[in-house]
Amino acid sequence: MKLNKLFITAAASLCLSLSVAQAAxxxxxxxxxxEPPNLDPTGGAAAAIDEVVYANVFEGLTxxxxxxxxxxxxxxxxxxxxxxxxxxxxLNSGVQFHDGSAMDAADVKFSLDRxxxxxSTNAQKRLFTGIASxxxxxPLTVKITLSNPDGGFITNLAWGDAVVxxxxxxxxxxxxxxxxxxxxxxxxxxxxxxxLVRNPDYWGKAVALEKATFKFISDPAAAFAAxxxxxxxxxxxxxxxxxxxQFEADPRFAVIVGSTEGETILSTxxxxxxxxxxxxxxxxxxxxxxxxxxxxxxxxxPIGTHFAPHHPDYVDLTGNSAYDPAKSKALLKAAGAExxxxxxxxxxxxxxxxxxxxxxxxxxxxxxxxxxxxxxWAQWLEQVFRGKDYDLTIVSHTExxxxxxxxxxxxxxxxxxxxxxxxxxxxxxxxxxxDRTKLLQAAQKQIAGDYVNGYLFQLARTGVAxxxxxxxxxxxxxxxxxxxxxxxxx
Amino acid sequence: xxxxxxLIIGLGLTVVFVLAALLSFVWTPHEVEALNIAAKLQKPxxxxxxxxxxxxxxxxxxxxxxxxxxxxxAVVAVGIGMGLGVPLGLLAAARHGSWxxxxxxxxxxxxxxFPSLVIAILITAVFGPSALNAIIxxxxxxMPVFARVTRGGxxxxxxxDYILAARVAGKSRLRISLEHIxxxxxxxxxxxxxxxxxxxxxxxxxxxxxxxxxxPPLPSxxxxxxxxxxxxxxxxxxxxxxxxxxxATVLGLNLIGDGLRDLLDPRIRxxx
Numbered sequence: 001m002k003l004n005k006l007f008i009t010a011a012a013s014l015c016l017s018l019s020v021a022q023a024a025x026x027x028x029x030x031x032x033x034x035e036p037p038n039l040d041p042t043g044g045a046a047a048a049i050d051e052v053v054y055a056n057v058f059e060g061l062t063x064x065x066x067x068x069x070x071x072x073x074x075x076x077x078x079x080x081x082x083x084x085x086x087x088x089x090x091l092n093s094g095v096q097f098h099d100g101s102a103m104d105a106a107d108v109k110f111s112l113d114r115x116x117x118x119x120s121t122n123a124q125k126r127l128f129t130g131i132a133s134x135x136x137x138x139p140l141t142v143k144i145t146l147s148n149p150d151g152g153f154i155t156n157l158a159w160g161d162a163v164v165x166x167x168x169x170x171x172x173x174x175x176x177x178x179x180x181x182x183x184x185x186x187x188x189x190x191x192x193x194x195x196l197v198r199n200p201d202y203w204g205k206a207v208a209l210e211k212a213t214f215k216f217i218s219d220p221a222a223a224f225a226a227x228x229x230x231x232x233x234x235x236x237x238x239x240x241x242x243x244x245x246q247f248e249a250d251p252r253f254a255v256i257v258g259s260t261e262g263e264t265i266l267s268t269x270x271x272x273x274x275x276x277x278x279x280x281x282x283x284x285x286x287x288x289x290x291x292x293x294x295x296x297x298x299x300x301x302p303i304g305t306h307f308a309p310h311h312p313d314y315v316d317l318t319g320n321s322a323y324d325p326a327k328s329k330a331l332l333k334a335a336g337a338e339x340x341x342x343x344x345x346x347x348x349x350x351x352x353x354x355x356x357x358x359x360x361x362x363x364x365x366x367x368x369x370x371x372x373x374x375x376x377w378a379q380w381l382e383q384v385f386r387g388k389d390y391d392l393t394i395v396s397h398t399e400x401x402x403x404x405x406x407x408x409x410x411x412x413x414x415x416x417x418x419x420x421x422x423x424x425x426x427x428x429x430x431x432x433x434x435d436r437t438k439l440l441q442a443a444q445k446q447i448a449g450d451y452v453n454g455y456l457f458q459l460a461r462t463g464v465a466x467x468x469x470x471x472x473x474x475x476x477x478x479x480x481x482x483x484x485x486x487x488x489x490x
Numbered sequence: 491x492x493x494x495x496x497l498i499i500g501l502g503l504t505v506v507f508v509l510a511a512l513l514s515f516v517w518t519p520h521e522v523e524a525l526n527i528a529a530k531l532q533k534p535x536x537x538x539x540x541x542x543x544x545x546x547x548x549x550x551x552x553x554x555x556x557x558x559x560x561x562x563x564a565v566v567a568v569g570i571g572m573g574l575g576v577p578l579g580l581l582a583a584a585r586h587g588s589w590x591x592x593x594x595x596x597x598x599x600x601x602x603x604f605p606s607l608v609i610a611i612l613i614t615a616v617f618g619p620s621a622l623n624a625i626i627x628x629x630x631x632x633m634p635v636f637a638r639v640t641r642g643g644x645x646x647x648x649x650x651d652y653i654l655a656a657r658v659a660g661k662s663r664l665r666i667s668l669e670h671i672x673x674x675x676x677x678x679x680x681x682x683x684x685x686x687x688x689x690x691x692x693x694x695x696x697x698x699x700x701x702x703x704x705x706p707p708l709p710s711x712x713x714x715x716x717x718x719x720x721x722x723x724x725x726x727x728x729x730x731x732x733x734x735x736x737x738a739t740v741l742g743l744n745l746i747g748d749g750l751r752d753l754l755d756p757r758i759r760x761x762x
Contacts (some may be wrong), residue, residue, distance in 0.1 A: 112518040221719040243542065294527040294545055357545065357706045361525045373618065374701050 045123035084149030151431035208487035266454030298436035497749020503742025520548035566691030571632025579640025642676035677754035689742035
């Protein structure tokens with residue numbers, strides 16, 4: 001009899017363990033090409049920081065959704081005064097930071113004041129320059145007063161740089177980020193991976209995943225092997241578009257192709273290549289389709305200005321700089337620049353390295369010689385981005401709605417145009433959608449007409465994931481790997 | 491005198507690549523700098539004997555021009571190594587046991603102590619990646635090899651009777667070194683030279699592979715391999731042909747080195 005009982009218990013526990021094994025998988029390993037330098041999104045510019053922590057660990061008052069629209073996050077709702085200057089946010093109640101302390105209006109005030117402070121190291125300080133004051137009305141109400149109406153303010157607050165942090169824990173956020181998100185930081189094995197675990201006390205809708213690991217694989221060939229071997233469940237920014245047809249043919253995988261905010265451009269040093277005719281000649285020498293086919297294996301949308309084609313205010317200006325080598329040669333002749341040699345400094349991504357070789361060949365066709373130099377990211381940031389020691393470079397500007405960078409004459413293009421700067425200044429003040437559209441379109445036309453840079457293509461988001469994973473973002477409206485809606489199908 | 495088989499095979503392989511490199515100056519099957527994206531990743535066939543790469547460039551043409559890059563880098567690098575190393579080795583041997591000998595040889599040890607590729611990476615990191623800097627880097631780590639071989643060979647020749655006779659005749663150490671020592675260790679240097687030559691080709695391929703050698707659009711075997719990495723699974727010809735070219739050249743040069751040693755080394759010759 002005793003034996004029988006034992007047998008039953010054994011059988012029962014066996015059943016139990018079987019059912020556990022058959023339950024949906026609750027952990028995910030996400031591949032990323034670049035490792036973040038730190039984990040404080042309010043103190044660093046690297047996209048990799050947001051790609052780990054945005055929406056997962058840290059949240060702001062508002063947030064980007066998968067389709068690019070803005071949704072409430074920590075703010076439950078808000079009202080805007082009639083003059084467009086005063087924003088009053090109602091916060092969600094019961095929100096806790098991962099260290100157990102409560103998130104309230106004081107934390108919002110601290111975060112925004114810190115981001116717009118004189119000595120702030122925030123990488124997107126311009127998002128906050130319009131704020132005149134932040135006031136705590138009561139623990140769940142915060143009032144933000146702007147110095148001028150700003151139609152884009154709610155969007156600004158959705159950026160990863162505008163997340164709400166706590167005064168007690170921000171000091172160590174670089175290595176131990178403490179936010180309010182559905183995942184808690186668990187462990188960082190430098191050079192290999194970052195692990196997040198589910199936050200059991202999350203204020204909002206609980207996430208399906210219990211554990212998320214971000215694994216860093218910089219080499220595209222190694223990324224291919226890791227995907228094929230199943231070491232990685234999803235690689236949203238898969239670096240080698242040439243492998244996508246193979247993944248597509250394999251039923252184990254789903255290929256996710258969407259759009260990004262990455263305008264891939266042939267950045268031109270406007271101080272060195274100061275003759276507009278030469279820049280126009282470069283623009284007409286470029287055959288965009290050849291670059292998309294050759295460097296990206298067909299993934300990408302041609303652009304004619306620094307603006308995302310999926311944005312409603314986009315103007316298609318590709319015709320303005322259509323491929324026309326004969327015109328290009330004539331322009332060079334008119335500018336007296338027939339024996340031109342330019343440096344072309346290329347960062348590591350394949351769109352730059354391969355695109356660079358193709359552009360070099362296309363420029364050679366019209367008589368412009370290039371000296372290609374392949375740089376690592378650190379060297380590129382040092383020499384090109386900060387040092388401005390370059391003639392041409394190729395890079396993808398992945399921040400959303402970043403046409404405003406052209407208004408900064410100190411930016412590495414060194415484009416200084418008063419008319420354009422006025423448009424951006426006006427845009428900051430405009431809150432009427434029709435006015436904004438008009439200004440944005442005029443700004444697009446201005447930089448395209450000045451041939452500031454060579455406008456190549458909008459970077460596609462090429463991702464590969466296990467076919468059973470649901471809820472990954474298709475498009476990339478901001479730099480993020482939002483795992484809050486991700487789950488495994490049985 | 492019968493030529494060793496290794497020497498004949500080695501010469502055969504090497505001559506093919508040298509001829510291909512020379513021919514590339516006047517003729518290649520297709521233009522290597524012109525891209526033809528529409529014809530990318532073609533399999534080997536009649537239009538392109540070894541197929542095309544991801545930009546539609548003809549792989550055979552790229553290999554021919556790449557051979558030129560490899561051989562040029564290796565020749566100049568070995569030249570630098572010999573030009574600096576041999577005089578230093580002769581000097582050290584002529585002043586054997588003096589402070590000069592110590593200085594030269596300890597200096598050599600210092601250069602030797604660094605892994606050679608690390609020196610190369612250091613140089614290209616400081617002065618920027620280019621074929622020229624790769625040449626200098628490879629040349630510098632060739633130097634101590636030649637200095638040692640020269641000194642070792644020269645020391646044993648210095649003890650011979652005809653050198654004693656030359657010294658009695660009043661010849662200076664410099665003249666003895668140049669007129670009597672150098673010709674008698676030439677065989678050693680030639681053998682070492684071919685081996686360093688093959689190592690130079692390997693080093694150039696290695697540096698190009700990590701992006702520190704010849705820069706695009708100049709084709710280079712190492713970079714062809716690096717570029718093909720993610721495409722191996724669907725276009726293996728991109729990796730196989732440059733890989734084979736590197737193997738065949740290095741093998742050929744090593745076989746020549748072995749064969750020459752068999753042919754020139756008096757000790758081995760006597761045994762036969």
